[in-house]
Amino acid sequence: MSTVTTETMAQIKTFVQDKVHQTTDAAGLSATETRKKAQVTLKQAQATSSAVANSSMDQLQSLLDQLNRSRVVNDVKLLGQAPNLLVSGLTGGGLDDRKMLLEQLITLLASIPVTSNISRTLSNALITIIWGDLPHPPVSFMGPEHRFRRADGSDNNIQIPKLGAANQPYSRNVQRTQPQPVNLPDPGTVYDLLLARDSFEPHPSGISSLLFNFANIIIHDIFSTTRKPGAHSSYNEHSSYLDLQVLYGANQEEQRRVRTGTMGLLKPDAIGDWRLVMMPPSTTALAIMFCRSHNYIAKRLYEVNEGHRFDDLEGEPLDEELFGIARLVNCGLFLHIILRDYIPVILNTNDSEWYVDPLEVISNVPGVGKVERGIGNSVAAEFSVLYRWHAAVSQMDEKWMNDFLSSRFPGRKPEEVSPKEFVEAAAEIKSEFADTDPGEWNLHDWERDAQGKFSDAVLAQVVKDAVSDVAAAFRARGHPSWFRPIEILGQITARKDWALCTMNEFRHFLGLKTYSSFREWNPDPKVYEAAEMLYGDIDNLELYPGLMAEEAKPSIPGSGLCPGYTISRGILSDAAALTRGDRFYTNDFSTSNLTSRGYEHSTAPQPGSHGLMGKLIMSTLPGQFTYNSVYALYPFRIPSKTIQMLKEKRVLEHYDTSYPAPARRWHAIESYSASRNLLADSAFFVTLPSVSYDESLMSSALQTISGWQGVVGEFYSVNTDTLMKARSIPFAPSGGQRIVDLLDIVNTVSAQFTSTLFGLPTPGTHGLHLGMSPQELFLMLAKPLAFAMYGSFDFQGHQTWQLEEQSETCKRRLKNLIWARLHTIDGILSPVFSLVQNISNVLGGPGNIAAGEMAKQFYHALLASGKTNDQLVRDCLNMMISLTATHSLVMMQIFKWFLLEENAEELSAMYTLAQKTDPDSMDAMRRRLMEAYRVSSITPAQPKFALQSVVLPDADGAKVQVQVGDGVFISPSALYRDPLLSDDPERYSASSDVPVRLGLGDAPSQAILEVALPAMARQFFKHAGLRMAPTGPPPVVNDAGPNPNEKLPYFVGNRGTEHPLPMETSMHLIYEAQ
Template identity: 40%
Template sequence: MGNSVSALKRDIDDARALRADALDVTPPNEDGRRPRPRTPLGTVVAFNDNVYHELSDLYDDFRNAWTGQGQDDRHLLLEKVLTWMAKNSHRPIEHKLESIVIGLLYKDLPHPPAGYLSLPDEHVVNRSLQKVPYAFRSADGSDYNVLWPSLGKAGLPYARTVSSTHPLPASSLPDPSLVFDMLLKRDKFEPHPAGVSSLFFAFADLVIHSIFNTDHNNPTINKASSYLDLSPLYGSSDKEFDTVRRKDGTGRLFEDVFADSRLLFMPPSACALLVLFSRNHNYTADKIYAINESGTYRPPRELTAEARLAQDEEIFQRARLVNCGFFMQVILGDYVGAILGLVRDGHSWRLKILDSYRDTDHAVAPRGEGNVVSIEFNLMYRWHAAISAQDTAWVENEFRELFPGKDLAKLTLDDLKKSYRSKMNSADPKAWAFGGLKRDAEGRFSDDDLAKIIQDATEWDAGAFKARGVPEAMKFVELLAIEQARKLGVCSLNEFRRFMGLKPYANFSEWNPDESVANAARMLYHDIENLELYVGMQAEEAKEPGPGAGLCPGYTLSRAIISDAVCLSRGDRFMTTELTPQNLTSWGYADVQFDTDDGSYGGLLTKLLFRTLPGHYGARSAYAHFPFLVPARFQGTMAARDGALVKKYTWDRPTPAEVRTDRDFPRSEEGYMARIGEIAGHDGYAVDTLERLVLGDAALATHRQSFARFADAQIRKESLGGEVKYVDVVRDVINMVPVYWIAALIKPRVQERDLEHHHHRGYHPEKYFEAFADLADYVYINTAPEDEFSLRARTAKFAQSIIEHIDAGSAMVHATRSDLITRIAFRALETLPKITLPGGGAASPTSPASPDFFMDSDAPCE
């Protein structure tokens, strides 16, 4: 880290030194020529004086934070840099700075690791992979790095990030029980200062259990791979895979299953979220099978047993790639967005960790080269202080049932092993249940029950990170962590900080200014250099909420989390170099992309909730868009930032959607009118008058002639070839004729040439078609709730643009323009064909979808 930070400091110093004045930024050489700045960052900053001034504060922050011993993280330099980039994402300098920051964070940790806790017995990798024309993840993490096939594989030792050179024999360290009682045991519950919800930490459980699974018979071994491969859902071996797979030719899993029984010992919200990812796998497999992009899938009943298994394998592996990609994007969008406070502050910008870029020396920046998690980071991800008050009560009740009559503070690892065996009365994941839920005849849990668990966790405040914040019920788990770290020779807190390029603490008061905590640590450890990594991170002073700070753990933990997130994601080739339409299918690749305009500020968990719990979240529900923030608290935060924005969301707890019948049809127009008013303004509706003026019998006869004229012109213009002509009837005729007709109707002077050559407001004719289709979709069609915000924004912008161009002399200007335009658009687009015609059937000659409809011989064609 130190060398990387020094390089960044040198770049900023170069930029400052190069600025002689606003234009002539460098003095000339003896030959009169001006030298070239030493770095690309220096070049960009030096030649943009405005950006220079904006970055000058960052330079001063850097100068103040850099001590010579390392970066003083109390100056929040990284947070300030990330916040600046979020606010200036449109500037070219941001992209260069972003690549530098990602490089720094990635290089915080060695690749590959320099040491391990032990040596593996043998480097065996999974060589049973099929030779197929697409890449997919092995079950155990083999072959993620093609040069080091076992790098990060499940069943191998943890890496050691920091080699400790500070003599710290266990006999000289304080009793773990005393350490817990004086520094870690919760004195009182304090809600998370930034309003982070309990559901955030339920999702964190999935992240943590994906990459850490310590073998209790040999704690140097990690039974999980070092990749975010959703192993709690699928497992970490082919044998575990087989417990959740149907293998029936569809690529699907059994209903609502997951492979990792450890999750049954977590609060129910973690299991509920994992079930949603299980459902998402099946949704994805169904889509891949139905779309059948390559045309090779057939109904399983038509296949031989061998062919059916091969088809199942391909669909399963592709669906798994998509689901893992979805999981990763939730991590980078929702999870990291909450950690950095980006969602809270209204920023949809995210670090583009997965992207390809070049370093300042033009070398290709490494990605997809593998990863191995370390023991230090295993200890880092034990966030028991953040357990909510409600989940604390659940843990206490579970432990009382598992250990009747036992003092929870005196439990041992043997007690835990025995309780595990007693709780796991079935090895079949199809029979597992949690939170008192029951499975139906098909093996599914009730949507209502899952939604209740998840919405409860969304409402519950997580606990604050702080010294003396861990529930007493977790004491034996904390003691195991302290004892394990000592046995494995884990480094001290200051050794870890030096390794990360952070300034080491000079004394206990600098580590935690709360004198009660500092004095207790001083009595236990005597010298700050003796403070253990695990205890030091858990009881360190926590950050305050602010720009770039959303999770608000201790300073050391906060810095390490971001570096680890970059390494975990950027080191995974299936999230980087192999994240392609070829492997995920075109539909799957599109499905894992962010929509930054969907109302959730760059999240993807919103789509998962809408998709897997249909009808349980309204399209504008804050519970769906911001599930990692407590709605009641975030509403006040958003209102203080933007009073108008807060009204675009609903803040009450969602209720299941009522079932509609044909008797409700007369009420549907109320919804249409409300949507029309939203996108074009509420100015009253003279619907009957408008329809007589524009959609009456006489008007329709005129419109029919216009359609015929436009259709003939389009066919002549778009036809290719000689004696035999070719024309794309759907794209160039059927899609475009209504566009020209609507344009001529609402502004008679707008002719085809105007749309073709002037593109007023930046729209091409094809874009007009898409915009009118969006208009009809938003107003009349039952759109997917995850598209509500982006569709409404696009539609409102287009509607206002069209209204402004309505001819002042037209019949509509004195009536209700907005409703009429929408109705006209819908009526016109009703005539358009469906792009997909099953069986290749042609439209009827009398159908509006047929070219003959527009070219009726009785209609005049000019």
């Protein structure tokens, strides 16, 4: 066996991985996480770039070698390529600076005559390289005045501060040279013949009206033509950036009115643009959701307090800091919804992970070099016309508009209302809102509660109806009747005030073929004959009707919006200008400005879709949509089209396609007795997702291990001590202080114990990767536990998909391992595993596959029960899930409490106890640990769901009426800190005997934890000088709960991700080494 060849080893690894454990790829933990896929793609791209750079560097090295040898280059072609080789070799990305190519070049230049041609050539190339490393002028500045968006949008381009700011004139893109006919057709006649809707035609791609209401937000965000008396309509009262001025206001005064002035918050359900009052309800609802999103983000930022950046701020400075960052994050979310939800539907690519991303750095483009970004933007008047998408208004929104304007012009028809009268009516509406408190605006007669918020159910109903409502097709003769005065006003402005180019001139500007006839422009005889009668020559066709009545594109891959051909091309150009030109979306869109948590929130897609619209909907309307509802995850297409797409992708079974039901009723239980009764009640209540198992059998199997409590305690004690010594490092250059990651030690030891008890294979030392490392195993078990704890809180829909997906992936792999272990114990696979272990003893280290004595005793007891292997696999898996990751959740809370400054006396008592190992001292330590967890626990119990209607007695004699299907929330305060438990339940008592429920509360795990936790904790408490490292514990944020008074805590990981358990994070402690 000692002469195993490389080929044989490869065959062995393949055999074992295929036959014994088919899901060993650790990437399975997160294979469906879009961001990690993107990281893989980026690494591949970097590898490709590096390969190209390596080729250039090889050639450059050859050139330098020849010059160093003889100062003569034999390869004339190579000499001619010298400047390009230098540039590509030293700037192409992935430069290995350890090879000293730049230093070799400098040394060479210093040794050859400065007047030689090769010296001048190489010197010029060197200057080109070092000059090109940095942007000129700088693109980002550190000053506090440049960090945040200005209220009016100014300072986006720091060199030209007014570029794209509010109250600046529109730009003009196209030079008009076509002579304008003296007698242009009457705008009303143009509307009647080319634009007026003659019938409703549903959108060919099945786009929902919600997309066009979202388009309303975009369009009104960047276009607000001045209509003030005496003012010229060439001025734009909004900025030329996607900065949500419809929410935040377009000047300092508008922004002041929408803000609370404290903690960076906006007034509840307030919006900054009165024009949205004249929009359908779903447009307004979307704006309100972005208001809620801002406040959600601001609160999150403060709770996380990344890098302690808010510690020294209070009052106005804190308000400004939180508001500025929250706006950057909220606008980033808005942008990525546009890029990853909105544009993919427009392009008919929303079934793909690919999306148009105009934000990235693009350099070394042949003939172009670097493609500029972050240089500012100014929206053009031509695009104000292009974005008038009134033809797509749905029947539901058309009815709303008919009712709204009919109430403003009672007894009159649209054709009887002049543009002047419409402008006057709009001015009257503005006067009703513009100078009043946005937090009190009456929007669609929705009622506000005492806090000023609208009902979640009302807003959700508006969204649901808009998702179900198909938009209209773009086409000539498709504009609803009440748009007549608006369209006439638009034509007059485009013609008279702006003097815009013709349709053909605009197409020429976009690089499109100009039309040679009206029939080519629109082959419908009713349309082209009318246009020809109005304009005579195709070159006279005005831009406004030319865009609005052009033939629409078909619905095909790459074309989902299906507007006119010219609009379709113009949209993409303008989208690139709006996004790539914005400094805050390019050069300054960074974790430095948004924080890691903010950056993650604004860019990471909602699991279950490729976009972020579901995140906006579910985080601002908690509990109104199931986590896998197509209405929330794919809201820009009507459900029937989404279902068809999901069927084609063969993933339909993962989604809820039903019309969303009203939100589940939740009840928060406040008494200890009620909560204990609920947890024990399986007749009236059920736990979802279920992680139950045969606790009696597992407890009995545990008892068969000789002296199991001593064995368990010794295991945890020895392994914790060993790991602390191995993984702690000196905290200072001198002295005995050391620093260690508490969570790393706890997670590793708990996983080691689980691996030992359940006989899981461990990784070998020479690459035979059959098992999991402790770190892998911990994550494998933490993710199912996280789902078990929080997965059924349906007011947490934005979190649930990922929890469930990761849980199922991990459980599949673990089931395979447990199944294989059971069969090695019962003899079925013993010969195979004997062979594999013999091989592994050579390649991977002895014993990394074989079950130890503890596991053998445990499994023999299980097999003797007569249960099927499938039942035993489930029992083992659920016990592993309940046990392993609970260690870190409990230990983190315990140590956070003991290491608080006000608890120094109790910490000293623990130090004294930890110097002893007698049973009484260990029991005293156990009681103190449990008591510290009782007073500091923040994690609720698993929720319960009613199988029958029942009345629950609660605190102070209250009765809780629970109906079938209702959810019951059991808070940690009810479970641990009810006044009935003691005279002062919030106070720590070292002699307390109040029972403490750990994790999911299952008996075997509870029994092991009550032995394990003191054994582990003692190894930390026995050291003098124990204290928290300056970084502090992992941040905790609070998400929506069943009511405003109850919240769900999440632990923030090192990359800004949130978890129900402390995962992918650390908690460093400092201590004096013994």
